[in-house]
Structure formats: C-alpha cells, structure tokens
Amino acid sequence: MNHGFIKVAAAVPAVRVGDCKYNVEQMESLIIQAQGAGVEIILFPELSITGYSCQDLFRQTMLLDAAETSIMMLLDFTRQLDIVSIVGLPIVVGGLLLNCAAVIQKGQLLGLVPKTYLPNYNEFYEKRWFASSQDLRPTELRFAGAKIIVTPDIQLFRTCDGVLFGIEICEDVWAPTPPSNNLALAGADIIFNLSASDELIDKHAYLKSLLAQQSARTMSGYVYSGCGFGESTQDVVYGGNAIIYENGSLMCEGERFSLTPQTVTAQIDVERLRGERRNNSTFVNAQRNVKFSIQNTKSEILITNCRSIEPRDFVLEREIDPHPFIPKTDEMVTSCCDIFNIQVMGLAKRIVHTRSERVIVGISGGLDSTLALLVCAKTFDKLQIPRTGIVGVTMPGFGTTDRTHSNALSLMKSLGVSIREISIDLSVSQHFKDIDHDVHVHDVTYENSQARERTQILMDLSNQLGGLVIGTGDLSELALGWATYNGDHMSMYGVNASIPKTLIKYLVQYVADNEVDAESSATLADIIDTPISPELIPADDNGEIRQKTEDLVGPYELHDFFIYYFLRFGFRPSKIYLLAKRAFNGTNAGTNSYTNDVIKHWLRIFVIRFFNQQFKRSCLPDGPKVGSVSLSPRGDWRMPSDATSVIWINDCDAL
Numbered sequence: 098m099n100h101g102f103i104k105v106a107a108a109v110p111a112v113r114v115g116d117c118k119y120n121v122e123q124m125e126s127l128i129i130q131a132q133g134a135g136v137e138i139i140l141f142p143e144l145s146i147t148g149y150s151c152q153d154l155f156r157q158t159m160l161l162d163a164a165e166t167s168i169m170m171l172l173d174f175t176r177q178l179d180i181v182s183i184v185g186l187p188i189v190v191g192g193l194l195l196n197c198a199a200v201i202q203k204g205q206l207l208g209l210v211p212k213t214y215l216p217n218y219n220e221f222y223e224k225r226w227f228a229s230s231q232d233l234r235p236t237e238l239r240f241a242g243a244k245i246i247v248t249p250d251i252q253l254f255r256t257c258d259g260v261l262f263g264i265e266i267c268e269d270v271w272a273p274t275p276p277s278n279n280l281a282l283a284g285a286d287i288i289f290n291l292s293a294s295d296e297l298i299d300k301h302a303y304l305k306s307l308l309a310q311q312s313a314r315t316m317s318g319y320v321y322s323g324c325g326f327g328e329s330t331q332d333v334v335y336g337g338n339a340i341i342y343e344n345g346s347l348m349c350e351g352e353r354f355s356l357t358p359q360t361v362t363a364q365i366d367v368e369r370l371r372g373e374r375r376n377n378s379t380f381v382n383a384q385r386n387v388k389f390s391i392q393n394t395k396s397e398i399l400i401t402n403c404r405s406i407e408p409r410d411f412v413l414e415r416e417i418d419p420h421p422f423i424p425k426t427d428e429m430v431t432s433c434c435d436i437f438n439i440q441v442m443g444l445a446k447r448i449v450h451t452r453s454e455r456v457i458v459g460i461s462g463g464l465d466s467t468l469a470l471l472v473c474a475k476t477f478d479k480l481q482i483p484r485t486g487i488v489g490v491t492m493p494g495f496g497t498t499d500r501t502h503s504n505a506l507s508l509m510k511s512l513g514v515s516i517r518e519i520s521i522d523l524s525v526s527q528h529f530k531d532i533d534h535d536v537h538v539h540d541v542t543y544e545n546s547q548a549r550e551r552t553q554i555l556m557d558l559s560n561q562l563g564g565l566v567i568g569t570g571d572l573s574e575l576a577l578g579w580a581t582y583n584g585d586h587m588s589m590y591g592v593n594a595s596i597p598k599t600l601i602k603y604l605v606q607y608v609a610d611n612e613v614d615a616e617s618s619a620t621l622a623d624i625i626d627t628p629i630s631p632e633l634i635p636a637d638d639n640g641e642i643r644q645k646t647e648d649l650v651g652p653y654e655l656h657d658f659f660i661y662y663f664l665r666f667g668f669r670p671s672k673i674y675l676l677a678k679r680a681f682n683g684t685n686a687g688t689n690s691y692t693n694d695v696i697k698h699w700l701r702i703f704v705i706r707f708f709n710q711q712f713k714r715s716c717l718p719d720g721p722k723v724g725s726v727s728l729s730p731r732g733d734w735r736m737p738s739d740a741t742s743v744i745w746i747n748d749c750d751a752l
Contacts, residue, residue, distance in 0.1 A: 101368025313345030578710020
C-alpha cells in the first residue's frame with residue numbers, strides 16, 4: 098500500500114476442464130505479468146485449478162490429487178514473488194469435499210477459505226459434490242506440504258502494510274446475508290470473490306448491480322473474477338467477468354466473451370474507504386453484530402498475516418476526476434434538476450413557516466445572485482405567489498460595470514420580479530469621510546465597506562417590506578472565507594450555501610435550457626460568460642472588470658477539488674496534491690492543466706484560508722444541503738474558530 102492505495106487484479110485465465118497442470122501454467126503466466134505491473138493481490142475464478150465444470154469428475158481421487166500437486170507447483174513458482182494469489186480448488190477435509198479459495202504468497206499457503214452457500218437450483222447442482230462451510234468444524238489439515246486450519250469462522254488476511262481482505266465464493270454474494278457482510282464488519286477493506294456465474298439474458302446487468310450494491314453497503318473494495326473461455330459449454334456458457342468496484346463505483350471491468358486470457362487492475366483507495374467507515378455511525382454500530390455473533394456462536398475471527406514485500410516506487414494509475422462536484426454528462430440534467438428542486442423546497446418551507454410572501458435578493462449580475470434569483474422565482478411559482486413579491490435589488494457601486502448592471506436589470510425584468518436600484522456610491526463615500534478613510538486607497542476597508550453597505554440596505558428593506566433576505570454565497574466562497582463578515586456573509590436563508598462555484602454555472606445553464614423564457618435564457622448565457630468578480634474595485638479604462646476573483650484567491654476548479662477531498666474524506670494535503678497532479682496534468686479533456694508548483698501554491702493558500710476563516714462559518718445562516726459536502730456549523734462541519742493549521746501547513750511545505 099502506498100499513499101493509501103493498493104493495486105489489485107482480477108484475472109480470467111484460459112482453462113481446460115480437468116487439466117490442472119495446464120491451468121496452473123496459465124495462471125502462472127498471468128501472475129508474473131501482474132507482479133511486473135506492481136499488483137499486490139491477484140484473484141482467479143472459482144475452482145480455477147481444476148475448472149469449474151468438472152461435474153462428477155470431482156468425485157475422482159485422481160483429480161483431487163492433481164489439484165493438490167498443482168498447488169505445490171504454484172507454491173514453488175511463487176517462492177520469489179511478493180504478489181498474493183487467490184485461486185480456487187476442491188479440498189478434501191475429513192468426510193467433506195469443499196469448494197475452496199487458496200491464498201498463496203512467497204511459496205506459502207496462507208489459508209483456505211471454504212464456500213458457504215452452494216447453489217442447487219436450475220442449472221446448478223453443487224450439493225451433488227460439495228459440502229458447505231456450515232457443515233465444517235475447525236480442522237487442522239495437512240495439504241500441499243503445509244499444516245493449515247480450515248474453519249467456518251470468519252477469516253481475514255492482512256498484508257504487510259495492514260490492508261485486511263476477506264474472501265467469498267460466487268453464490269455467497271447472491272445470498273440474503275452474504276459472508277462479505279461479516280467480513281467487512283470484522284475489518285476487511287477489500288472482498289475478493291472467486292466465481293463461476295454463467296451467462297443469461299440480462300444477468301450481467303443484474304450481477305453488476307449486485308456487486309455495486311454490496312461494495313457500497315459494506316464500504317469496501319470488491320474484486321470479482323468469473324470463469325471464462327475453456328469451461329465446458331455442454332449446457333451453459335461462461336463469459337469471463339473481471340470486475341472491480343470501490344464503495345459502489347465501478348473501477349474497471351474486462352471484456353466479456355473473450356477467447357484470450359485477460360487481467361484487469363485497479364488501485365483501490367483503502368484510506369478513503371476507512372475514512373468513509375469511520376464517518377458513518379451506522380457502519381460503526383453495525384460492527385456490534387459481528388461481536389455478538391462471535392460471542393453467541395463461540396466462534397472467532399482468524400487473521401492471517403501475509404509475508405513482507407519489497408518496497409516499490411509508487412505511480413498513481415487510476416483516473417482522478419478533476420471536477421468531483423460536477424455530475425457526469427449523462428447524469429447532468431437529472432442531477433441539476435434535483436439540486437435546483439432541493440433549493441426550491443428548502444426556501445419554500447422557510448417562506449411558508451415565516452408566512453412571508455416577500456423575499457429580498459441583492460442582484461449583481463454575477464452567477465451566485467443569479468442562481469439565487471432563479472431559485473426564488475421557481476419557489477414563488479411553486480407556492481403560487483406572484484413573482485412581484487420577489488424584490489430584486491441592484492446596488493451599483495464603485496466597481497460595477499455596465500455589463501453586470503445591464504444583465505442584472507434585464508434578468509429581473511424578464512423574470513417579472515420587482516426591481517429596486519439603490520446606488521451605494523454616496524452612502525459609502527460618506528462612510529469613508531466618517532471613518533477618515535482615503536477613497537483612493539483600495540484596500541480591504543474600501544472593499545468591505547461596500548459589501549456591508551449592501552447588506553445593510555437589504556436587511557433594512559426586509560424590515561420595511563416584511564420579507565426575507567436571501568443569501569447568495571456559495572460553498573467555495575465559504576470554504577475560502579471569500580465573503581465580508583457581517584456583509585454578504587449574512588442573510589436570513591442562504592440557498593447556495595452548499596453548492597460549489599464550479600457547479601453554479603451548470604445549474605444556471607440547466608435553468609436557462611429548461612426553466613425560463615428565451616429572453617431570460619439569453620441573459621443567463623452572458624452571465625455565465627462573465628468573469629467572476631466581486632466588483633469592489635473600479636473598472637479598467639475600457640470599462641471592463643479589473644478585479645477577477647480567481648487572480649486573487651486562485652482557480653476555483655482547484656479549490657473545489659481541494660475542498661472535496663479535504664472535507665469529504667479528510668485527506669492530508671500531500672495526498673490531495675498527489676491526486677491533483679493526476680487530475681490536472683492536461684490529459685482530461687475540457688480541464689485546465691496546472692504545474693506542480695501552481696498546485697502546491699494554491700493548496701497551501703487553501704489550507705491557510707480554510708483554517709483562518711472558520712469564524713465566518715461558525716455563524717452561518719440556515720440553508721439547504723444539496724450534496725455530500727456541506728460547511729453548515731449545525732451539520733457536516735463543526736470546527737473551533739481558533740484551531741491551528743500547523744500540521745497541515747507543515748505537510749504542504751514538505752511537498
């Protein structure tokens with residue numbers, strides 16, 4: 098394991114039914130390839146030593162002896178290899194024949210795991226040959242030159258880096274209570290499944306759904322290998338499935354119905370999985386079930402340590418989404434619709450509760466205030482309240498450009514809301530005189546005075562009109578503290594509070610395409626193309642926006658990336674940096690590329706700002722949660738305002 102990642106493989110070798118020597122040779126070829134590719138654990142299909150479809154040949158002592166001999170061959174072959182290999186074969190234990198998985202590393206047989214649930218319906222009749230682990234009592238067995246305990250109890254294997262994995266076999270995962278439930282609750286980070294599932298119409302889609310759900314339910318990595326070409330086609334066909342999931346997400350899958358052997362690999366993020374489990378109290382509480390089960394049945398958890406391995410240089414191979422908050426293209430419309438409706442329903446409840454038919458929104462012509470206004474319009478329509486109850490207030494100041502001002506007025510007009518225009522020039526200029534501030538000094542006082550004046554106007558209008566002030570700030574701004582304390586930081590309900598900046602554009606585009614008239618849609622298109630700016634500094638000589646937010650705090654796509662992995666998984670800066678290098682290396686279409694130095698610079702800035710600006714988040718107004726990450730002090734993020742960032746900064750400085 099490196100940086101929390103472990104590389105695993107699902108392999109589908111060519112087989113000959115009953116030819117153990119040939120089958121082992123095929124597996125050896127795939128094992129050596131996987132070893133060379135840095136794989137730490139490789140999985141083969143069910144009964145891969147003999148072939149799954151041997152039928153009554155399983156009753157032949159010669160086949161069983163050949164399987165044991167072949168295991169000894171495999172042990173000898175792996176003597177100098179670090180890789181852990183999981184293979185399937187029949188094992189005689191006393192009066193029982195068991196369908197087992199054998200775990201092999203460095204010439205050692207580390208364990209044997211018997212199958213629990215034996216299918217005996219339709220085309221399957223495994224009970225004709227095999228017994229279940231439920232028929233087994235712990236037995237010391239001498240097999241392939243080694244003494245090994247074969248047990249029905251929970252078995253886990255631990256790599257030298259501390260990754261725990263468990264094994265189930267084919268039908269086990271189809272059972273109402275799969276063994277992987279208890280394996281995961283006992284600590285298994287990854288589940289390996291040796292399988293021999295035949296192909297039927299629509300069965301593959303169901304299988305993938307099943308594996309995805311089991312991986313998600315157990316918050317684990319799930320590696321699946323199914324029998325392929327070479328198995329008997331007397332009555333059924335085996336397609337050769339190689340599939341790897343991580344907490345419900347498909348990492349990779351192989352080619353079905355291939356005539357040639359194949360191996361698929363993936364780097365599973367064990368650190369991420371463990372973080373998910375720790376943060377999920379339901380998963381934590383469910384672990385009691387394993388504890389009580391062990392106590393009641395007087396069983397135990399058997400943990401076998403794998404052998405140490407030589408350290409290797411680590412290269413991150415898995416694809417990293419540079420925009421983790423943005424839905425995938427095929428999900429975009431549905432996701433944006435859901436997010437928009439969550440915002441609408443949240444505001445609708447607040448309006449009904451307060452019995453108010455007015456809201457006050459500051460409209461700048463920028464993305465955030467635009468989205469807030471659109472949410473208000475949809476909410477009023479849903480509640481059957483005239484849109485004239487929405488009071489849009491444009492408050493031009495020293496830095497307001499004609500473009501944003503015009504877009505603000507145009508949008509409010511086309512949406513049919515009430516329009517107020519209140520310039521802040523005179524009031525802020527008077528304020529500067531009152532506090533003896535030079536109007537030509539464009540410092541933080543100059544900027545924040547404008548933001549606070551605007552908020553004061555909105556709050557006073559709310560008192561005057563009996564309405565709610567709707568906050569427009571987004572998640573990214575809250576994370577960076579890019580808001581004026583007791584200025585735009587404050588409202589009576591913040592509809593955008595858990596939406597990151599990178600997602601705002603897509604939501605506005607969704608509304609432009611699906612929710613508004615053509616005139617409003619045209620205005621929204623120009624708003625989307627307008628540079629992001631607080632417009633608190635006078636425009637340039639051409640009347641264009643001079644103050645661009647991303648020039649000051651950094652690219653939002655980087656910060657949103659940092660926010661996601663810092664908050665969602667609790668990753669340290671060094672790991673976030675590793676992921677960011679991969680995500681922004683120029684290979685992802687439609688994504689900017691950044692040098693390593695640029696990523697490091699803005700990552701350090703993010704950490705500093707995130708810690709220093711917590712005091713603003715400690716007193717946030719209410720607002721709806723729409724995704725897996727939120728900074729509400731009453732919900733997902735509770736942090737003291739005076740927490741120190743020293744260990745995170747040190748990690749940044751070590752990059």
